[in-house]
Amino acid sequence: xxxxxxxxxxxxxxxxxxxxxxxxxxxxxxxxxxxxxxxxxxxxxxxxxxxxxxxxxxxxxxxxxxxxxxxxxxxxxxxxxxxxxxxxxxxxxxxxxxxxxxxxxxxxxxxxxxxxxxxxxxxxxxxxxxxxxxxxxxxxxxxxxxxxxxxxxxxxxxxxxxxxxxxxxxxxxxxxxxxxxxxxxxxxxxxxxxxxxxxxxxxxxxxxxxxxxxxxxxxxxxxxxxxxxxxxxxxxxxxxxxxxxx
Amino acid sequence: xxxxxxxxxxxxxxxxxxxxxxxxxxxxxxxxxxxxxxxxxxxxxxxxxxxxxxxxxxxxxxxxxxxxxxxxxxxxxxxxxxxxxxxxxxxxxxxxxxxxxxxxxx
Numbered sequence: 001x002x003x004x005x006x007x008x009x010x011x012x013x014x015x016x017x018x019x020x021x022x023x024x025x026x027x028x029x030x031x032x033x034x035x036x037x038x039x040x041x042x043x044x045x046x047x048x049x050x051x052x053x054x055x056x057x058x059x060x061x062x063x064x065x066x067x068x069x070x071x072x073x074x075x076x077x078x079x080x081x082x083x084x085x086x087x088x089x090x091x092x093x094x095x096x097x098x099x100x101x102x103x104x105x106x107x108x109x110x111x112x113x114x115x116x117x118x119x120x121x122x123x124x125x126x127x128x129x130x131x132x133x134x135x136x137x138x139x140x141x142x143x144x145x146x147x148x149x150x151x152x153x154x155x156x157x158x159x160x161x162x163x164x165x166x167x168x169x170x171x172x173x174x175x176x177x178x179x180x181x182x183x184x185x186x187x188x189x190x191x192x193x194x195x196x197x198x199x200x201x202x203x204x205x206x207x208x209x210x211x212x213x214x215x216x217x218x219x220x221x222x223x224x225x226x227x228x229x230x231x232x233x234x235x236x237x238x239x240x241x242x243x244x245x246x
Numbered sequence: 247x248x249x250x251x252x253x254x255x256x257x258x259x260x261x262x263x264x265x266x267x268x269x270x271x272x273x274x275x276x277x278x279x280x281x282x283x284x285x286x287x288x289x290x291x292x293x294x295x296x297x298x299x300x301x302x303x304x305x306x307x308x309x310x311x312x313x314x315x316x317x318x319x320x321x322x323x324x325x326x327x328x329x330x331x332x333x334x335x336x337x338x339x340x341x342x343x344x345x346x347x348x349x350x351x352x
Contacts, residue, residue: 006247007255014259033284035296076333082326086319092267094274095282121322129318130300130310167252189283193290203290210282217263224256229330231249236337 014220031140032185034126034133041192046138049115052146056116063113070109073233073240077105078117080229085121085144089221091214099222100181103174104229106149107156108244114153118145139188147184152177166246167227175223182211 003011037045063070084101091097101121105114119141125131132140156173164172190204198205233241247255267274288294303309310318 004247010255010259014262033296034300035298036284036287036294039297072333072336076330079326079329079333083323083330084326086322086326088319089264090267090271090274090276092271094267094271094276096276124322127301129315129322130302133298133300135298185283189287193287195290206290207283207286210286217267221260221263224260228253228256231253232334233337235249236334236341 031122031125031132031144032136032189034130034135036133037136037139037188038192039135041188042135042138044138045136045142045188049119049138049141049146052112052115053119053141056112056114056119059110059112060116063109067243070240070244073108073237073244074105074113076229076233077108077113078120080104080226081117081121082124084222084225085125089218091217093214095214097211097214097218099218099225100144100148100178101222102144102149102181103152103177103222104226106153106177107170107173107226107230108241108246111146111149111153114149115141115145118149140185143181143184143188148177148181151180167231170230171223171227173223174226175219178219178222179212179215182215183208186211 060074063074081101081104084099086098088096088098100118102114102118105117119137122132122137122140122144126134126137126140152173155176156169159169159172160166186207187204189207190200193203194200195202195206230241230246267276284296
């Protein structure tokens with residue numbers, strides 16, 4: 001038994017990622033914690049997220065009445081966010097973080113539906129797990145439920161147009177969307193806490209340094225898991241996927 | 247590469263990505279979540295005090311004990327896995343017992 005070219009490539013890529021990440025010091029985080037975002041920013045990010053959330057709820061209600069057969073894969077997308085965002089994965093930085101899971105819904109349905117599903121999970125975590133927070137709910141909804149999914153959705157549409165193979169496309173879109181979520185989180189914190197010497201940019205780089213290295217391997221895992229679940233859907237729910245216009 | 251092989255390779259990569267840090271980073275405590283982002287805030291704004299406390303911590307008057315936190319995370323995972331497993335079971339059975347192969351359900 002020998003490796004094919006494709007398999008060799010896959011192994012090489014993973015090894016390269018692993019090596020580049022071995023150098024990082026510890027640090028990590030996931031959502032913005034309760035009480036760590038000034039009130040003004042809490043309100044601003046909530047206001048920014050609200051239209052997306054409302055649009056998502058409207059779209060889901062429409063889906064229920066017009067395309068009820070898709071309900072099962074919508075439920076699965078929501079459940080996927082539940083699972084994925086509950087798993088804390090160790091990273092080569094010596095700390096751990098979790099993934100977002102909202103990319104799947106963005107690819108299958110669109111960014112608004114992903115906002116609504118992400119919001120449900122964030123409320124669950126903020127109340128029952130003291131993870132994230134009610135005050136930072138708007139900001140976290142924006143990063144995990146809007147920025148990431150919109151990025152994933154746009155990327156997926158673009159690559160689809162460019163006729164990229166579907167699985168490759170899903171992998172790239174979902175993993176980069178996961179990373180983008182944390183880039184936005186870093187930006188949110190930087191805007192709220194510009195450093196005295198270097199301003200917003202210096203803070204952004206600092207927060208990014210906290211999130212990004214831990215998140216890169218996790219983004220790869222998220223991309224892979226998203227591909228796996230869509231492969232499963234391809235075998236058992238091809239009719240639904242067609243209807244969702246994947 | 248067929249689907250089964252691809253799936254196996256992908257799962258192996260996931261396991262590898264998770265297992266490698268655990269094995270190579272001996273002594274790392276893989277500290278969860280909350281810390282670093284909040285610490286970075288405290289770095290920039292000296293003596294920063296969070297102005298809100300999670301409702302759950304107010305309710306139980308302190309931090310959620312680690313084991314209880316695991317429990318809550320497990321519940322979250324369990325809800326998700328339950329729905330996904332049920333759905334895949336439903337879809338798989340539907341395909342298996344459908345009179346016409348790959349029947350259009352829509």
